[in-house]
Every structure is written in C-alpha cells, then in structure tokens.
Amino acid sequence: MSSLPKLLITGASGFTGKHACYYFSKAGFEVIAVTRTHSFNEQIQTEHCDLTNKEAVRRMIKKIKPQFLLHLAGQNHVGQSWVDPVSSLEANFLSTLYLIEGLRHENPTCKIIVVGSALQFDPKDISTLKHPYSLSKTLQVLIAQSWEGLYDLPIVIAKPSNLIGPGTSNGVCSIFARKIVEMEVKNAEKVLEVSNLHAQRDFIDVRDAVSAYEILLTGGKSGEVYDISSGKSHSLKDVINMFRTLTTVEFDVKSSIESQVEKKVEIIPFKLAGLGWKPIVPFKSSLIDTLNFYRKNEKI
Template sequence: MDQHGNSAKRALITGTSGFTGHYLTQELQQHGWEVWGLGQTPKSESQAGPDYYVQADLNDYATLQAAVHQAAPHAVFHLAAIAFVGHGSPADFYQVNVGGSRNLLQALAGLPIAPQSVLLASSANVYGNAAEGQLAESTPIHPANDYAVSKAAMEMMASLWMDKLPLVVTRPFNYTGVGQSADFLIPKIVSHFRRRASQIELGNLQVWRDFSDVRDVVRAYRMLAEKQVTGTVVNVGSQALHSLQDVLDTCARLTSHQMEVQVNPAFVRANEVKTLCADTSRLESLVGARTLIPLEQTLQWMLS
C-alpha cells in the first residue's frame, strides 16, 4: 500500500485533456494503472478521464510542486506542450515546452520517493528538413521552426536531469486519430470527406510521411514506462510510408466521394523533404515487436 492507501501503480499525465492524453489515460486504465491528470484548467465533470485530477500550471512552480507531491507517481508521462506549429506566439513554445518542462523535472527530482519512469514526449520535428528517408535516433537534429527548436531545447535541458531522474525521451513521428484538431493535416482531409466538400486546398501531395494511429503511440508509451526504459531517446512511428495522395485516394475509396484538390502555394513548404520515415528498431529492441493498426483502418475509424 502507498500513502494514498492504494495498491495500483500510479501514473501522472500532464496534458491529460489533450488529444494524446485522452488516449493514454484510457490505455493505462485498461492495463490496471491508476491515472492522475495534471492540467491548467479545472476538470470538466462531463468528461470521462483520469481517476484523479490536480490543477497546476507548469509555469507556477509552487502549485506544480504541490500537485506532484500529492500524486506521488510511479510513472510520469509529460505530454503537455504547445504543439501546433502555426500557434500565434513563438515565445509560448519556449515558456511552456522548455521552461514548464524544467519546472516539472525539478519538482519530480524533489519527491521523497522518485518515480520509476519519466517519459518526455519530444517530436520527430527535431530532425527538421535536412535528412531524408529512414531516420534513426542518431540522425543529427536540425529543427526548422520554433516548435521544433523548443522540443530540441527541452531534450537538451532534460539531459541535465539524466543522473537524477529515470528519463526516456520519445520522438513520435506523425500520428492521428479521432479527436485530433482539424489544424492537423489528416483530420482536415477527413473532415472534408465527412462533410462531402467539393474541394480542398492542400500543399504538395507528393510528400511521403510516416503516419501512426494514436492508439499505437500511447501503447508504445505505456510499454516504455512498464519496462522502465531510461536514459535514452526513442523514435515512435510505423516505418510505413504514405503520400498525401495515398491518404486522399484511401478516403475517396472508403467514402465513395471524389473531391477536387487545389494546391495552394502558401501551403507548399520550401525545400520540403520528400520522404520522412521512422527507424523504430530501437523501440522494438526495447519493448518487443508491435502489431500496428494499418493507416486505412485508422482512416476508416476517423471517417465513421
């Protein structure tokens, strides 16, 4: 029994009300974890979610420290971040993604009993547009926007805590699922097909990317924590490449709806890398072989 009188393993998730946090909460609960959520806003009573919820701002150290002590977690999943690359204020990326993450690590390092696993969600965006093809964790990082720079900076800052906390840093490639904001590409395409729009504006259709199902991503996160993988950086992806044209063709086939695609030059990124794919051999070596949900199944789920 622990100080809360419980025997279940306790997970603390930051950003629990976000897209990924929602699915990670479900994944952990289904595997016998007690989930504590941490977020800035009061928990809405209507939403199913974590077993317990603590309200704290990552940039308010005193309340964050109190919340972390209250949860006394066995595992921490740090998902809270400003993630939309087109977000208005660049300074926010640094304040939340670097400063807030540092506050969290400092609070965790001060716990009477250290967690057994602290997973920090970074992003494959840190690789930038310099390298092509299948990228391993050893690929030099080359972040190309403020979001990616903030994640790279978070990784570098976290290295200062490697000797104090059992850290694992994940670099997820693109992933999607029901409930992801239409600011992101695949939900945007899916929403156009769902409302049977006559046309859609996109950028370059001949870019090939590694897309995962959010449910596979959170399963990888749970397995890394349960195996107490620490002191390393791990790519999370599918190793399967799909072009945007593939995604459009699959949605058209699943919905029997055709849409005119207009290429908007504003959406075409200069010198965009043609193929970006995760090398996930390190992940497999750590958690074992994974059976992944094919992209078509993910799209079917989102379209329905």
C-alpha cells in the same frame, strides 16, 4: 488507499492524452489526469494545474508523489508557434523543466517519459531550425536528457512520428477527415487544400503510440531516445487517394506546390521493436476511425 502504481499523465485532455488516460486506467494504473480546466469521468482522477507555474507544479508533485509520469502536455501547433513563440517555449520547455525539477526534489525515483517530436532540429546545425515549435521541442528533449545525466533521474525520451486516429487533432489526416465530413453533412465546399501533394510522412496510430508508452514506462532505458513509428512512408497524395475510397463525396484538391518531390521517410523503430513492440493498427483503419469520429461528432 489504492495499491496500484500512480501514473501522472499531463496533457490529459488532448488528442493523445485522452487515449492514454483510458488505456492506462484499464491497464492496472491509478491514473491522475492533469489538465488546466477539463475534467474526466468519475473513474479517472483529475488534477488541475498550470504547468507553466513552477510553484503550482511543485505542489502537485508533492501532493501526488507519482511512480510514473507520462508528459504529453504542450503546444503542438507549428502555426501558433510563429504567432506566439514565447508561449510555445513556456508550454514545451519550461513545463518540462518544472515537472522534472519537482520530481527531483519530491520523488526522484519516478520513471519519466518525455514525449518529443519528429520535428526536432539538429542543435549542431542551426540551418535545420525551421520554426519556433521545433526549437521548443528540441529544448524540451535537451533539458530531459541533461537532467537524466546530471542528476541520474530515470528519464526516457519518446519520439513519435505523425499521430493519427480517432479524436480531435491538429494533424493533417484529422484536418482532411473533418473537411470531408463537412462535405458529407454540411454540403461544404468540395475542395481539399494542401501545400505539397508529394510531401512524405510516417503516420502511426495514436493507440499504437500509447501502447508503446506503456512498454517504455516499464522497460525503457533511462537516457535513451525511442522512435515510435510505422516504418512506412505515405505521400499526402496517397493519403487523399485513400480518403477518396472511404467516402461517396467527390472533391477536388488544390496544391500550392505541384512538382517538388520529397524523399520517402524512413523511421524504423528498432529500439522499441527490441522491447517487443510493433504497431498493429493498419493505416486504412486509422483513417476510417478518424472519419467515423467526425461523423459521430460533426459539431466539433
């Protein structure tokens, strides 16, 4: 029997999940990767579970009894949340409730990291609600904070900004990179489409985010919300111009909004910095690694 601390990682087959599983398996944890159907290599134990099935979640928690939970699973596509809002609520809200409740009954000392979103809205001002995805992620965080307070569970909230880096993702940088590689390899139409070139985003490399999750698992304070961000703002125009320097392909850009300028985003990760964390992957390196991922996996 392993003496390593057991870490349950949900959403293990996703963009962040894959990075997290390999990172923590090298960092001295016994990783149990939770997915619906996918499996990892033989070095990483896989547990198949539908997290929207309350009884299945309870059985899994009772079987594994993890010391740590990194909850990454969920529906993270804004567009899909408009098409099927109920599924988004089930995937983001109910799965979190079932996991926390399962741990409350079977292993209440388990340290829990619930990963929220920068797209949460302010429940005090319903006008800030822009889409069902935001509702689902806000409810996810509210239930985690409520159970931490009501039942004194060790739950920490992580709130990453826009994650970038190598791997398949729904993020805008990944979408741009994939289209550019299709231009390079498949002679696809040499046009990038964007809604607003002046939209501002804080981008953080997924590998930096995963290192932040490790710090929160070991040193994060229960009940606290920790921003995970670069502290720097980039417009989508800046992103596209950077991509232009990383490819020999010349392409046009179509923007549906030409003049709407957004304020720079300022998300400073003060609390995490106080725990000794800082991002180390440069923005340009993240974009290079994203492009190279798709160049090596052009069939994705």
